[in-house]
Amino acid sequence: MSVTFTRAAARTSHGDVTQQPSETVKLTIDGTELEAPKGTLLVEAARLIGLEIPVFCYESRLKPVGACRMCLVQIEKLPRLQTACTTPVAADMIVHTTTPDVVQAQNGVLELLLANHPLDCPICDKGGECPLQDNTFKHGPGVSRFTEEKRHKEKAFPLGPEIVLDRERCIMCYRCVRFHQEIPGDEALAAVQRGADSEIATLDGEPYTSIFAGNTIELCPVGALTSKRYRFKARPWDLVRTASVCNGCAVGCNVEVHSRSEKVLRLTSRRNVEIDDGWLCDRGRFETLPTPPEERALRPMVRNADGQLQPATWAEALTRAADILGSSGGVLASAGLSNEAFWVLERISQRLPGALWPPAGETWPVEGRIANLQRCKSIVLVGLDAWEELPVLALWIRRAVLSGAKLTVLGDKNGLWRSTATWLKGDPLTHLDEIEPAEGPAALLAHPSLIGTARARLEALAARVGATAETGMLGAPLLGANGRGAQEIASSITRGDVDQVLTAKGILAVGDEPWTNLRAGSFARVVLVTSGPFADVPQADVVLPMAHPYERQASICNLEGRVQHQEGGASPPPLARADWGIAAELAARLSIGTAGADSLEQIRRRIADEHPTLAEILHEEEVLVRA
């Protein structure tokens, strides 16, 4: 049987996945002939024919090291077994993965790993999703011959605020160390000591606070690096997994929401090679999860004459809300609301002035795709600290720099300082004329707060450096999860004047934002629609319980303008409703027409009609190329 593969599935470990070499190589694995692109590592070539060679240290997005020796295979004409993870395909190569020698090697590696590995499975979070367990079942010896005292090391070591390290479980695959060296480049972890005393540690005992720390939880093939928040909360087979999109920022990393008994317990990545390549930042991974039930509104509430918030029915609460908003009202919308909610709110803001809150600046919609960044030769960031604001986007910028791009950063804050060629501090706008034009594809991204005064100058600068949509990226992204959706669908709101809204007597505050910081006029009454804390919002006279983004079926747009679907993840509290549903109810109470659209499908159809670039909203989320 002969199989030919030339599409993106057969990628080499960490190169540009959207451009493939055209040359292919013929080889044979376990008697099956196949053709694979030149440069494909044997581990990946085997996957093309559905063969999983066991690995530990190999990770397709990191450079291979050949450390764990789990993937040893026999290649004809070579005297010793070779690691499949470091060996690229060669013409007429003949590979065997199941010979007695290979089986003995696999047994041996596992026996040696398990010799000192603690028998922690019953109390280890990784159990059930553990490559060491899985490989042992498939390729390990049935019994242990180790009768000595196992090596003891520190257990449950608090490496950092989010990560717990169990040094006894660590099998020294170095994935975590290599991740920090190669991907963010912040070298947050290191291997210290030597030989059997080797350990993973931070340098100088500093706490492990990298914004990308959570990725090592997923990378670690055993239960050595685990999540503190998730510790002991569930077993993988108890979890319900739903495809969704992180609601943390405008990058829109794809995630899986894992919940148990309708409680969202954790996020994992859902690799999208065009947006996140399987990485998440800690803000998205840990801080976007729903507010605990004891701190959020589970039912509608209305403030009584004594100033106390009391439970009410939806009908009562909506009536009261309409009263408040009816005479002199305004809308403050979080940039984390869904496209569908924005569509309804745009209708509402024809009558009630609306604005984004917190204020997000003016917009210069981004053109170009995130995946273009890796091919750029020059990248300019104006007043935008990508590492802080759009962390996973910063990883793409760093990837470009590793391929030879020059990064110029204007402004005082720059988390990408390790990768920056030119860093001009101070007011970014004073340095615009110092930027040289450069050859090749380019990207220019600016902070939205600069657009009000300097859009024309920034557009001219983009032209001068050669930033185009086709080959690069340009614009000033609104930083919230659905700032782009707001821009496209609710332009009255994105262009709205916050100060004007704050003078209204009735304010509709929608979304999960720190509303306790809201400073409205002293006579203003607030209708608060949120899934977050509500008790400390002083002027909230009505509280309407909203479904959290990981509890709603809705869609958002990332900074590219790409529509992505959030498919829920857990059920919201029984009396809570999705943001667009509450908005539709309010519109009805205020006699604001929604052109007959009051179901999710109808709203989506209207959006697709009115905004053709968002036609994807009608389709189920396509899962893009998987590893």
Next chain:
Amino acid sequence: MTVATDVDYERVLLPHPGRGEPVGLEEYRAASGYAGWQKALTSMTPDQVIDVVKASGLRGRGGAGFPTGTKWSFIPKAPGAKYVAVNADESEPGTFKDRELMEVEPHRVLEGVALCCYAIGSETAFIYVRGEYVRAADRLEAAIAEAEAAGILGRGCCGTSVNVTIIVFRGAGAYICGEETALLESLEGKRPMPRSRPPFPAVEGLYRRPTVINNVETLANVPSIIDRGSDWYNTIGVPPRNTGPKIFCLSGRVNRPGNYELPLGSVTIRQLIDDYGQGVIGGRAVKGVLTAGVSAPILTADKLDTRLDYDSVQAAGSMLGSASLIVLDEDTCIVRAAALMEEFFRHESCGKCTPCREGTSWLFTVLTRIEAGRGVPGDLELLLSLSGEISGKVLCALGDFATSPVVATVKQYREEYERHIHEGRCPYEPW
């Protein structure tokens, strides 16, 4: 003192045995020092230098015995930076030849390095000296300064347009840095763990540039090869595959341990021990001889008449390696010796690959248990089986060599192991 074996040989590498003070520039030059360098620079092309070294049959003296000229010829001719890294990490137990070369004959070493640079088109060489060899590193640096002041090294060597800069780099105490790719990692400031090969250093070495890595003693041979020719070199030793002199490091239970420079194949193990080492202390019987530090299988006493050259030692079932001979006598507990050797490997394993990291630990634990009298039946099969799980499966030679002490002693001294197990104690006096 009479030397029973009459080896007619005029020393080339260490002409002043027993000397402590270094040979300075003037003294070196007075004895034809840097004559080879001069000759190469003025009348030979780099390729001609490689050809002469090839014709000499010189093999690497660090342990692997790889033909030196062939190694140099692997360096691509394409333009761009190339490097020479000198492996002065000398950490194999029982090895102290490079130390004497660097401390007493630093200029000879430098001349060899310079010739290698010239041959492969490199302008920069790093001598990676183990951190403990403070005196050797200091003396090399002083010699470099001397040579540069005299215009022999540095920019425009000997008035030509050839530039050679030699830099001394001090290690920080790890045997694994003697593995060539781990050495390169250490030079680059990284954790010294071996790299996966291919690519090999000749293609992608230091900073991913083509690099030659040679042992100190290997390079110390080169000046006289260039000065006096490969034909002359072939009169020493046993051509074609065992040519030239070798510094034999003799230690263990002998009366006079030390460095002995002799032609390859000119003496047997017995002759080295009796005629140069003045015999075993107290006239005791030899129990076994290690020939390559702790990295090669021990040879039993019936192999004492093996000639000391690469091929003969291999035929006897071991390896000449760096020629570090350690003599064990009849009072030595072989189990304890094996445990100590395994402890060395356990301690020095870098930890990168599973079989070496976990295997050396486990082997050491079992050996210690047997030595202490707590061995159980089945332990010997376990030792051999674990060695099979390590050998051939590891990332670098340390793992392979780590099985030598175990396998060679279990196979050749099995009764001694079994005595420990059955008697529940070590039958020997503690050392």
